[in-house]
Amino acid sequence: MNEVLKAIHDRRSVRAFRSQPVEPEALEAILDAGRWAPSGRNTQPWRFVVVESEAKRAELGKLVPQRDMVRTAPVTIAVLLDRAAGYDELKDAQAIGACAQNILLAAHALGLGACWIGRARDREIEALLGAREVEELMMLLPLGYPAETPPGRERRPLSELVRRI
Numbered sequence: 001m002n003e004v005l006k007a008i009h010d011r012r013s014v015r016a017f018r019s020q021p022v023e024p025e026a027l028e029a030i031l032d033a034g035r036w037a038p039s040g041r042n043t044q045p046w047r048f049v050v051v052e053s054e055a056k057r058a059e060l061g062k063l064v065p066q067r068d069m070v071r072t073a074p075v076t077i078a079v080l081l082d083r084a085a086g087y088d089e090l091k092d093a094q095a096i097g098a099c100a101q102n103i104l105l106a107a108h109a110l111g112l113g114a115c116w117i118g119r120a121r122d123r124e125i126e127a128l129l130g131a132r133e134v135e136e137l138m139m140l141l142p143l144g145y146p147a148e149t150p151p152g153r154e155r156r157p158l159s160e161l162v163r164r165i
Contacts, residue, residue, distance in 0.1 A: 014113025017144030033106030039095035045086035049078040073142030080135040113146035
């Protein structure tokens, strides 16, 4: 099977992490993968805040239900939408989703795990992250070396999802 297709099939949401730090080169490659996502009119409306310090991870953990995941992941990437860069709310949100998927697949390809936390437009978290006036939180992506191997989950058959006309 093609490497990309295999990564899409094999990637899982990882919610438990080892304490091993993420190498700066790996983190840069993951952020770069996010940067290369498609966006309408090439606006690239995403902005990243990388939360690495233990103190900031602990503060952030107090603001989300997934507190243990955020506190124990060596890195959490906050993906923000820069409204000044975007041009259409729906298309900008779609671009942010593509950006997140690139990040998740890049992490998986590098032997790391991550989980998409759909925490959006949270003023307390935005303040903690130092978000600018035009930036809105779209998601948090805790990231690190997996301390678990989540099992595969079933997907609906294509026959239930696809209509051909």
